[in-house]
Amino acid sequence: MNPDDRHYTQSHEWVKIDGEVGTIGITDHAQKELGEIVYLELPETGHVFNANEEFGTVESVKAVSELYTPISGEVVEVNKGAIAEPGIVNDDPFGDGWLLRIKLSTDQEVSTLMSAEQYAEYVRTEEK
Amino acid sequence: MKFLPVSDSDRTAMLQAIGVARVEDLFRSLPREVLGSPDLRPPMSEIEIRRSFGELSRRTAGARDTAFFLGAGLYHHYVSAIADQMLYRSEWLTSYTPYQPEVSQGTLQSIFEFQTHIGLLTGLDVANASLYEGASALVEALLMAERLSRGRRRAVLSAGIHPEYRETVRTYFANLDLEIAEVPVGPDGATEAQALAAAVDDRTFAVALQSPNFYGLVEDWKSASAAASGRGAQSIAVVAEAASLALLAPPGEAGIDIACGEAQSLGVPMNNGGPLLGFLACRTAHQRQIPGRLVGETRDAEGRRAFCLTLSTREQHIRREKATSNICTNQGLMALAANVHMSLLGRRGLREVALQSHAKAEYLKERIAGVPGYRIPYGGPTFNEFVVEGPEDARSLLSRLAARGILGGVPLSRYEDGSPRRFVTAVTEMNTKEEMDRLVAALGEAA
């Protein structure tokens, strides 16, 4: 189930806001679709992104997917553990499989994202 | 027809199972207007094919029936009997791309070994499973460098690179909005290090240099790595005569980022120009950007060592228009031939072939320099190929030699203006002293 404490995008990323910082990852649906993840390409800290910009890629044996940031801001932390052991994104996509943390440059963007329920509905219609 | 194993009674039974009366009914979806039988001759038997093709073969002179000194990117080297005959084994010849690793461990392991040989010879970490041939390998190396450069659009190429390779790059680049800057060779036929360095700017993603170059001269890999390093560009070493890798300093040890080119000299017959064997090798840091197929080592479900294709997600069948290349087929059979050959010759044999090629070329060079009317215009060190300047038009000279059973070289006028009396001559371990003396004598008579 998609946790309630965060927001979601149509490209299957989630963002969890704690004060000024948003933690970003991919959803359980995304990791299932990709299959076993073999490689993550993530940016360096200090990099600044606008919302919806591509910030990296996630690669499995059968597919490569671009990753898009739901929010604008500066990268303050990257999950080095996930880079070293990409399988953790499959095992715990909402927890230890987080990808990076961004310091929000604005708090106006979050309201444009989907709630857990809206995301679940979106996935249902996408699968038809 | 001997390749069609369905008998008349089989066909009847099959049509019945399908539920149609005739085979023609299965072509209903083709509109009448598109149907058409070809106007070809009746079928030929194997005996007739042998006769007909034998006749064509006899009307082309080759290395087995002439004193042969042609190079220019395609070389007549020793190919061991076992390297050729191993290709007759069905399991090598008639198998497919190893997409199902459980039934293709032979092919996969052989490619892994090939990747290792290329790594050892180039001094670089990672090589792919082969590319079509040298010119398109250079294109792939350049495109790889472009991907690594994040937005740069300009490549610097030494004009000492084989003209057909440069022409191929121009064909590909014309439609990709990429710029080529060619650095002319110096008056001594070699690339000048400062000229190469001066050509690199902050829009440059690659610097490419060939050694031995098209004129046979041994270039210094460090001039390319120095020109590129620290300036955001990749240095690319191009090799058209791969036998040289056993004797010349390896590109990887000179700081080169990517090595590419033609490995035909390492166990693949000339085949009138194809199929050949392109190769590409790079550093571990860049391995995810390498184009073409890659074989990796892993385990099977019972813990045994096994091999499989890997990093396929970069390839066209998954990435489609975002692929690192559009390449699908590699040169599997030629890579096998090269693997067998390199394995057989190995550490000592590959080196001995290179030493013999070089020593014989030095002998010929010296003897030709002694023929009145002839000179060796470029004095720098060569591996096994060099430019000769004669007293008359090279094409007509070489035609006269050909009529006498000597294929003496490739005229430069095929590729450039301004040197009508020059030709490039290649020597390998396959040439005898007697043949070389014959060539020298024939040049002497012609003068």
Place this chain on the structure above:
Amino acid sequence: MSLEIEERKGEASLGDRLHPEPRHEPLIFERSGAGKVGYSLPPLDVPERLAIPKDRTRADIPGETEVTEVEVARHFTRLSRLNFSIDQGLYPLGSCTMKHNPRTNEEVARLPGFAASHPLAPEEVCQGTLELAWRLEQALIELTGLARVTLQPSAGAQGELAGILMVRAALAKTGNPRRTVLIPDSAHGTNPASAHFAGYKVRELKSNARGTLDLDVLQQAMTEEVAALMLTVPNTLGIFEDRIRDIAEIVHAKGGFLYCDGANFNSFVGVAKPGLMGIDVMHMNLHKTFSTPHGGGGPGSGPVAVVERLVPFLPRPTVERRADGRFALDFDRPDSIGRLRTFLGNYGMFVRALAYIAAYGNRIGDVARGAVLNANYIRAGLQRDYHLKYDAPTLHEIVFSDKRQGERGVHAIDIAKRLMDCGFHPPTIYFPLIVPGALMIEPTETEGKVGLDAFIAAMRSIARECEDDPEIVLRAPHTTPVRRVDEVAAARNLVLRWRPPV
């Protein structure tokens, strides 16, 4: 036919019959030993010399092999026995056309005039090789009904690029190269990749419910910014676009070109002509339709046939027959797109393909008729056991899906692995993308009824196993030299070569 091969007492498993020796073969580098020699060269007959500065030479190649000829012979023979191959049995890979590789081809390709010749020798001593290339071009012109053929591209993908580059050059010459290429969603990945490398954007066209091109969708999409439509004919489902001439009309009406991916030419070679379909440019695969060997993944050869309008743009050089009957290379082609590679192309494959065409001659239509009969026989045999998403008439290949078996948790990959236990190479899986869980089967014309029946029986048996004992399918293969290979581990921890011990 019973599949419990590995359970029958006293009977060797298929794997054991194929490979009685130990299945692990060390790397050739692991067999190396100091001082061993595998070659012999004549003694040097000129003075020894090394006239290259020391700093540009190497003294040694550490780690390179030192083995004898015996070890090389054993190593590569043992490795070969770990491969499945056409000579052993059916290889029903869709769109790959794994037909028998005639041995005449290998023999004539090794004739000295072909194997040991060099294209840069003076033209007058290359007449045999030039004539052969010319004859192959003439034969392919006759088979396609188009105007001329370039033999230069090294493989299908390079042929696609050449074709689209010629289209681009032709359009550029009239002022506007245009921006887009249209490609159906059923196309092979090389199509959009090639269009991209030609500098075009790709627009994907959704196939209709029948699995073919929707002409309304095409009409909408076909504008004066579209350079070409790239179509595989028949498409990757094996379905022939029966409205191909209307499709050509729509494309031509807006000044575009119709490109045909000829990977499936085996289904109509000698029966129909692309030139009569309105196709302007088409690549062929000598290693598919024309029997040249697949060799573990190449070499290929991808000649491209073009209409008269595109002739000026052909890659350079072309092979010409002059008025006096002699053959020559023509480099003087100012509108040529240039070169895509060195020399003339994969010449050794020209020899093989021409020998193949000569063997069939005017009976070459039997190839297509045989291929289509065989594929339809398999369709009839399997359609009760496997789901067919698109049931339009098909030609030389048939695409089933794993939908029914998926209800029992078994997928295309598992079925593929289980087929290996039965002595067959699996079909192509997960392609085309428009059929989820696709099983793409192309038997070719060189399979006999006995082989086809055995394949059908094996597939039906697996379908039953999916119902009764899915575990045995999920854990397949059981009898191959290695069991299921961990491709995830290979990608997570890249080991791409052997290294000498430090």
